[in-house]
Amino acid sequence: MPVHPMDEIPIRKFRFKFDAVEGHDPVWSRSCPDFSIFINALGVHVPHFERFLVKSMRAYRDELQDEKLSLDVKAIIGQESHHAFNFEKWTAEMCKRYKGLAAINDHAKTYFLNAFENGSRKFRIGFTAGYETFTFLGGIIVLQRYAELMEEADPTIRALWVWHQVEEIEHGSVAFDFYRAFYPKDEWYRRMMVVFAYIHIIWETFKAYAHMIKTEGFYRKPMRALKAWRFFISFGLDFGISALPTLSRHYHPRNHPSCTTNQTLIAVAWKEFHAAGNDVQLLRDADVDQMLGALQSA
Ligand SMILES: [Fe+2]
Ligand SMILES: [Fe+2]
Incomplete structure (x- = not known):
């Protein structure tokens, strides 16, 4: 089972580039x-x-x-x-x-x-x-x-x-x-x-x-x-x-199943992907595939 998500609260400094949003479309x-x-x-x-x-x-x-x-x-x-x-x-x-x-x-x-x-x-x-x-x-x-x-x-x-x-x-x-x-x-x-x-x-x-x-x-x-x-x-x-x-x-909140026995795959994968040094300020389809693939093969 992955570690409890509340055991560690790292401060991640991100600055997203909103002018890069596809077609400047908010939808x-x-x-x-x-x-x-x-x-x-x-x-x-x-x-x-x-x-x-x-x-x-x-x-x-x-x-x-x-x-x-x-x-x-x-x-x-x-x-x-x-x-x-x-x-x-x-x-x-x-x-x-x-x-x-x-x-x-x-x-x-x-x-x-x-x-x-x-x-x-x-x-x-x-x-x-x-x-x-x-x-x-x-x-x-x-x-x-x-x-x-x-x-x-x-x-x-x-x-x-x-x-x-x-x-x-x-x-x-x-x-x-x-x-x-x-x-x-x-x-x-x-x-x-x-x-x-x-x-x-x-x-x-x-x-x-x-x-x-x-x-x-x-x-x-x-x-x-x-x-x-x-x-x-x-x-x-x-x-x-x-x-x-x-x-x-x-x-x-600590006892919520999503923090214990039923953590979401995407959250666990995202944290590991980021901890491995990958840039997570842009999540293209290939990044998500790589992220989830790395978790499944671990
Ligand atoms: Fe908050
Ligand atoms: Fe917030």
């Missing part, structure tokens, strides 16, 4: 175009949350007693800072096509700036834990459905999302443990923050998705628009249903 997955729009839409507000997480953890990490957790917090801050940098660049690239996206992005940025500024210590730590519940589960869902969602896709944006999802799984218990370190007995507040974060993620994604499919001309073909909205609802529901076990007081 980057041919396997599932609706997924590429969904994840593009979701990714618009994500860097603003990631900066919120970084500020919240920096504000309180000196109060931690657990040395191992302090090291993990340092690692998550590093990983999320690189995520935010790259997502902001991708949003800027998408704004060239989606003219209303800049306003949606600005609104999300202001929301998180205000949430940090006006939020209590408990809200900052709790909201961070609530949100990270979904970045962790999203990492698992997307990588488990890799073939269906992005087997045929642009190599740059595919590489961006595989990297991000792998790292969200690696640091998937840090915000949870951070919350528990400060509020070990208050499970109800954590649960409330899980629900609040879910509603917020869906709402932010909905706004950007609606704008994107309109710009792509889907409303000129009602069946196409219907298909796109069906995807949105079913993916959003899968996301929500996957979070039900997180409401249990016995839940811990």
Whole structure:
């Protein structure tokens, strides 16, 4: 069995070249175009949350007693800072096509700036834990459905999302443990923050998705628009249903089967491929074949 993904949280500094995206087309997955729009839409507000997480953890990490957790917090801050940098660049690239996206992005940025500024210590730590519940589960869902969602896709944006999802799984218990370190007995507040974060993620994604499919001309073909909205609802529901076990007081991200007995092939292969010195900022079909082939022959 591969090592537990949370045992090591390396900080990988990547700078993706978004001007190299094929045809400058934001609809980057041919396997599932609706997924590429969904994840593009979701990714618009994500860097603003990631900066919120970084500020919240920096504000309180000196109060931690657990040395191992302090090291993990340092690692998550590093990983999320690189995520935010790259997502902001991708949003800027998408704004060239989606003219209303800049306003949606600005609104999300202001929301998180205000949430940090006006939020209590408990809200900052709790909201961070609530949100990270979904970045962790999203990492698992997307990588488990890799073939269906992005087997045929642009190599740059595919590489961006595989990297991000792998790292969200690696640091998937840090915000949870951070919350528990400060509020070990208050499970109800954590649960409330899980629900609040879910509603917020869906709402932010909905706004950007609606704008994107309109710009792509889907409303000129009602069946196409219907298909796109069906995807949105079913993916959003899968996301929500996957979070039900997180409401249990016995839940811990570390025990999720996708971290123990049922790790996704693509995540394990990607980490080994990167550790072997290969460039993973561009995942062409041949790279993915090589990556999976190396794992199977090991
Ligand atoms: Fe992230
Ligand atoms: Fe994260």
